[in-house]
Amino acid sequence: MKKNEKNTLITGTIMLILFAVWTVLIQTVDVQAVGQNGTDIGFAGLNVWFHKMTGVHMWVYTVTDWLGLVPIFICMIFGVVGLVQLIKRRSLLKVDKDIILLGIYYILVIFGYLIFEMIPINYRPILIEGRMEASYPSSTTLLVMSVMPTLAFQVHRRIRNTKVKYGIYAFTVLFTAFMVVGRTVAGVHWLTDIAGSVLLSSGLYLIYHGAVRLTDKNN
Template sequence: MGTALLAAFGLWTALVQLVDVRPVGQNGTDVGFAAFNVWFHGLTGVHMVLYAITDWLGLVPVAVCLGFGAMGATQLVRRRSLFAVDPDLLLLGVHYVLVAAAYLVFEAFPINYRPIPIDGVMEASYPSSTTLLVLGVMPTLAYQIARRSKSIQAKVAVVAFVAAFSALMVAGRLVSGVHWATDIAGSVLLAAGLFAMYRYAVAQADARLTTARLEG
């Protein structure tokens, strides 16, 4: 599934640069799926208050990253070996690095620019960085709590929070008017693909640990 989603993201990225590309962006910059994107942007308008709210709420997934980073660092200090840290936490660190790397790559090589300037500056828009951050991090919170907590109530509460928060953030970013609709779609595909690959890697690590224990 992860491979399929990442392939879909690659295809979507290509289509964004090939289908109905017209100079409808800032300063005449090109935008793919121009007719749809311009129509949707006109439908939603621009809501800078909503943009500011979703921007500040982007600190929530950052706090999640720091929390798991602190957990991994604590295990490293206590167990005195990187390889003694829980494999799912090590893989989580790799996952977060990949999410950050994806952001940096598309910042360095912009596919398109935001529909409007932010503080007078043209900023890269594809894929939506806030959407990528939220969907790349928040599902890992639900997944880790499901693995580590014995409380059914805690698991349900965290899953409900993650689902509601993620949905509100994606919807908020979509209708705030600071991205083209296709930018949001690209982020959803990329984040979902990376998360699926993370879950697969953890499943493989779990299988190896189980085999090692049985053989031991």
């Protein structure tokens, strides 16, 4: 195993461990009944202070919610790429390894999201359409930060046109930054929910990235 690939995999694993530690801390540090209907929130002092500072901006929530369809569309594009390769090559083993790993990666991201939907760590600071919704980790932030880097990574591997490549790089960075900042200040998540998404998505992506590079070296 080459040093760079090994370091990437190790860093990704460390990020996932930090996410697990962060999840435990959220349930044990400064826990107060300050959430909707008196639900417990960890790091209550920090979360309440930040929420009061930013306020609630439903228009930001609505915009970022709709823009959350962009990474879903990107997932569908790569799904079509894999399906076309499967049909043409008539064997799953002949589909590009990085596309197969990408499919597995997307499944893991969805699995992570579903786990926390079924086992809520905490709830949003406000009601959404009159309902309490799970808030940790921020699902939109997780989706964006998990999928958008894969777009840049695949573009780097598959597109030779420099202008197109750097144009997509710029779009990826700006879109991701807008979505994460927007979701942070919209007031529909606690600050710790955003931090949890950053840790989880970063860990998963780095492991995917390292796995693809390792596969390249072994071919």
